Amino acid sequence: MDPARRLGPAQIDVVAQLAVSTVLLGGIYALIAVGLTLIFGIMRVVNFAHGEFLMLGMYLAFFAFTLEGLDPYVVLLISIPIFYGVGWLVYVLIMRGVIHASHNVQIFTTVGLSTALQNVALVLWTGDFRVIRPWHSSVVLRVAGTAFNLSQVVAWAVAVALTIALFAFMKWTHTGRVMRATAQDRDAATLMGIDTDRVYRLTFAIGIACVGAAGVLVSPLYAVYPQAGLQFVTLAYVVVVLGGLGDMAGAMAGSLIVAAVEVAGSYVFGAAWKEVFYFLLFIGVLVFRPAGLFGQRGAETLGA
């Protein structure tokens, strides 16, 4: 039974609760999706291993909490440089070699990376579901007829702050401008003296840092297991395609739409069927507006 219904109309305003849940989920999805869309927009590579970095972020939070007693919000601070480094390394070791290769080579490189990482986690840490419960995950906030827990609110606030920071970085710093220039036209950027290899390295590192941080943020809310990334990443694909692959503002809007579909779908039809709705939405968008809801028509047939 849906928690909102169990508490009854006297305590919970259903519409307000659904709206708040949508916004909270949307903020977290945005942070996951923004890294994916950034990597695609600039490098023209769909990172099929994106979810695995989220899973690694969750494990980092889990082990820091159980072994060292570190709160996930403390871990967040160290996770950003750690995952930045991981992204940097993965770019240098794996992605650099295929950046100019065909789509098929790129697809199967990241798919292979996904399979390998998932199973490294399985071998090292077994397939058990693991849960952490820091104190803030059991604090319930009640505001204006809605109820939600503190971890969710903090995760949302941090996710939104990080996403906004990334936007500001892309818009106002010199490096951000260089990255956008590379996204617009790789060859012209090279002619202008931009070191595209450095841009890609930076892009991949930032994208992975975002999703690693997202993994740490969601760790008090969801179980950790080797395939944990899969549920989020499939969702991130939906978000990113809705918003238009490579479009960061589109990804924000896409996150809210997917969150709304998920929240409304699980309220009306039960949580078991919620994925079906966003996948149907996904296929619908791919068929009718493949360039995304706000994108330019025709981008998808270029194979990007």
Add this chain to the structure above:
Amino acid sequence: MTRLAPDRWAAVALFAAAAATPLVTRDTFMLDSVILILLWGSLSAGWNVAGGYAGQVSLGHAAFFGIGAYAAALMSARHLNPWLGLAIGVGLSIGAGGLIGYLSNRLKGPYFALSTIAFAEVLKIVASRWRGFTAGSEGVPVPFRPGFATLGLGHVAWLYLILVLALVCYALQMYLERSRVGYQLAGVREDEDAAEALGIATRRRKVQAVVLSAALTSMGGSLWAQYVGFVDPSHVFSIDLSVRFALNSIIGGMGTALGPFLGSLLITSLETYLRATFSGIQAGFTGIYLIIYGVVLILIVRFAPEGVTGIAARWRTRRDRAHA
């Protein structure tokens, strides 16, 4: 009389060795290994028709495999004829393949791959949640009913049955290598606009390739379900399975008739060997096998994207040039 090309000889040797196995040994482990090599090879050949020959790289072929597996298993579980299930599965997969093929006309590269993943995911969710019809995520056990009509066979009979499937797949691929349709598909794969300009019905050819590929994969799925005896949604519709079909073809050589079988020989033997070595630590084994699988995939597409048959062809050309 033209001389047989070396990869045709290799194929003849591979299939002859498979056919001769029961004459040499009746060891269940050996027979099982050969059956799985042929079965995964046939399934990869099915993938290869769309991914290799037509260039429509799918990451959702588990959808067709699952449709076939469920069709046969559900028929068997209801004490009906699994062959009828196989036929129904093929029919459904042709419909689904037509849909995916239509998508392939609108979407390229990563967009197409994403849409095929989404398609397989939807089927996975439906199969695991529609309890009344599919028994949900617990899966469907296939009862063993001896006889050819009910597909309850011994290992030797299974081996020859799967060998027939493999030969059919191989023959179809040969046809795609040599026929007019095959050349047209190669044109679509290499440069669609140029092919279109030459008057090739590119859209129709792509849909046909995906439909044929779906039908073969579904057939393999039905036989797999009957052979293994258990179907569960999180396995038969998984991305891992879709990747496996692609992986065999990529390792062996995409768009070649021998490639998928050669890839299956290498990968399936590796899996069987590791399973035998690491038996006992079950969870650990699957992980180690899949780590190798992922790493091999990364290395192959990076350093030898044309696969083993491609490498062999390159060596031959170099040698012939040295002799000339």
